[in-house]
Amino acid sequence: MDRASTDGRRAQECTPVPEARNRRPRLVYVVPHLSETESQHFAHIPALLAALGKRIDVAAAVERGNPPARLAGVRLLLRVRGRGRLGRFLSTVRTVHHCARAGYRTYFLRYSTLFVTVLILTRPVYRHRILLWRSGTANVPVPGERTLWHQRLRRLLNRVTARSVDCLVTGPESMVPVMAGLCGVPRDRMRLLYNDIDAERFAPLAPEARGAARAKHGWGDDEFVLLYVHRLSHRRGVRLLVPLLTALRTTEEGPARNVRLIVVGDGPERSRLERAAADPALGGRMQVVGPVPNRDLPELYAAGDCLVMPSYEEGFPRVLLEAMASGTPVVTTDAGGSADVVGADYPYVAPVGDLDALIRHARAVKLLTPEERRVLGQRMRERARREFSPQRAAAMLEAIL
Template structure:
């Protein structure tokens, strides 16, 4: 019996999952990776190579946990090569990477020596940029490196469905070398709050129960639609607070926008938030650790994502798992994520439609908003659980 179990374990595929950054205070979406690794460990012998951050001493589901050593450019190059060597000696020959340019280049260069297999995730459109920004020589060099690495790996992995042909065309990769993989969300961590707990969280955040609170969670960049936030707030305030959406024409409620994130547009947004015309209704929360986001999502009335560019946005997954209605654009694969027939998806850059959608959510009775949120949560649990995504990744091996 013991020998049979050992034979079964020996037959399991082995995978090195390269983690770009991991720490307890992680504010990026890499905080989702541990839940996926735990689910993946039920099917695969997993090694995790953490490039930066302060990972824990162990991760559930991970048999071999490596911290890539080295400081500075040369130190990181040597540390990456050493990590690849250690993985090879431990019998690991297949790698899955997200956005780890140095690591994937090192894998390509050492492939003749170690014969490893490389699965590279990419999603999103890098050419979306500010109207005033021109493509620099550095941008062109990065594009050339990204195009070369996409063509030299074993397969390019992306999702959701809409992004498969777009990524194939963008990076010049034949369709037979493209693979579909979903992003995941842990619905045990991102979950709705009961009425009493929700009231407590809103009180701590300074949100009145009668307020309609919009929440933006993302990088503060042009690509994520940050420049649309102030006109969006102004238009929704004007419509809702002036009674346009009220059945009796009277003023209904106050509108507030909370912004979680950091990035190059923060200074611009801070100036706009300080404008007396907004009446102090926009609050910038800064970068919020991912571990603290579940309460924020669950306490809000609506999550807005006015992005010009997306791939497979985890912001939508987090909001959906929290049972909070979302208003989004159809950037990238966003419409795939919320599902066919979801009513609050606007064309990219269409401020009027975004405003109309937020007004519609604000005018929806609370019980109906809760029902809409719960339908989104059911979709997140069914389609995007770590267990389902682990099964998809296992199938790729």
């Protein structure tokens, strides 16, 4: 017998099922990857599942990683196993079969290409309902790469997949018409869902703890520490980081020694950034630290002075939510739904690709006093807690069901 099926059956049998709970909606939440060292944003999913489990009966299907034996709010926890494409395909089919036997026939997916393919192929047998999340355009050309045919193929596959599921879910508000147009999906099959942030895990540090964190990272108390935490790709605007740092260091007296740029993440532009960081012209003011497990990011955000996100394209960027919940001011472009996330009255939002505006906003945040940055960060934190809590996202997902 498949081990995933055995583990799932035990989890189900060990949990008493009151008759009243049987009438609650049931949902399989597909988790692309989950482990302690996860550097991607899937680490946020457990907080949402815990909130969702208070409203509906939740099963979780984890595609990759090393998830814990139990997840709060989850009644049935399954792992997709198998090696190679065929092995994982067959294991995914067995997982869907087990969920159907347990009475789960509605699925929510984000970035799970294999799983959604299996669901589309097996829907005539199990008659399940598929809710698919998509947000972001992914159509910015990368210099030096022949991506036109690849982009066209990806758009075609995205359109076919989006039109084959029961409901296309996206967010924030400005992305609803964008995704409907890109995917060719009627508006009555579109649903709005927010990303969420655990503001208990991402939170400001007390002054002494913040000072200790900065000392641990080698940052001086008088330094303005600018953070970049995202994928290191052209689409995320990383080629604007060096000219941005250079401009911030330029003063009438010469290069400023109190500005530091910390680059966190991985991707195709990493080697380019590492070479730039080693250039004596930057005076060692840029550090490329590579990917950092999401569990370690709260301290990093709270110890920094500002997050910069110079993206050319976005959907519903979680890095903004992480910084906001940490009480860290942000400078961002208006790519995708970024302006919706920070709010219409937030002053430090630049047009996509506008380096001068990014420099102007970053300088403005640098010139704020520490207390003014703290007040601005607290305002952003309150917005994150109010608008993007796991509880609110859980309520929105329940309403979609």
